Amino acid sequence: WGVGALGVMLTVTAAWSGSAALQRQQLREGQLQRAQQRVLAATQGPAPAPQTPIAPAQAAAVNAAILQLNLPWRDVQDALASATPPGIALLALEPDARKRVLKITAETTGSDSMVAYIAQLKQQELFGTRVQLLRHEINALDPNKPLRFQLEAHWGAP
Structure with missing residues (x-):
């Protein structure tokens, strides 16, 4: 009996040791796999953002706002x-x-100063010669009789 009991004890001890070694190996393999996944995720960069369709009207409104802001x-x-x-x-x-047009509404005391102002605007590099008078009128109800005028000035490439 003694030898049989010793054999059973050695078998149980070997099985327990083998089981513990197997658990440690599985734990290490899991840690290794998670580390490899982290490295892979870090080298791939962020995941691409999902594409969401934008309605043409919404895209046009956004583009118009961007133009205005710029x-x-x-x-x-x-x-x-x-x-x-x-x-x-x-x-x-x-x-x-x-x-690329700026509409300007202004007032002055006479036509000479209006014409001189338009000439001054045409001297500006931003507008160049692309400044034109759209309309003008004298306010006869005002005792000073101011001349109100409106002009357009184009900027950027013609």
């Missing part, structure tokens, strides 16, 4: 500041980014 405001402001004399009152500036 107006050369500083250049426009600098050109107007250097060309506008004290006798000209700017009433409205209406940019159209798609057409």
Whole structure:
């Protein structure tokens, strides 16, 4: 009996040791696999964003907003500041980014200063010769009889 019991004990001990070794190996293989997945994920970079279709009307609205935001405001402001004399009152500036046009509404005391102002705007590098008078009128109800006029100034490549 003693030898048989010793054999059973050795078999149980060997089985337990083998089971523990197998568990340790499986744990290490799992750790290795997770580490390889992390390395692979890091080398591949971020997953691409899913593509969502945009309606044509929405795309057009976004593009129009981007054009409006990208107006050369500083250049426009600098050109107007250097060309506008004290006798000209700017009433409205209406940019159209798609057409690259700035519509200017202004008032002055006479036609000579209006013509001189248009000539000054044409001297500005931003607008060049692409400045044109659209309309003008005298406000007869006002005792000063100001001349209100509207013009267009194109910027960018003709």
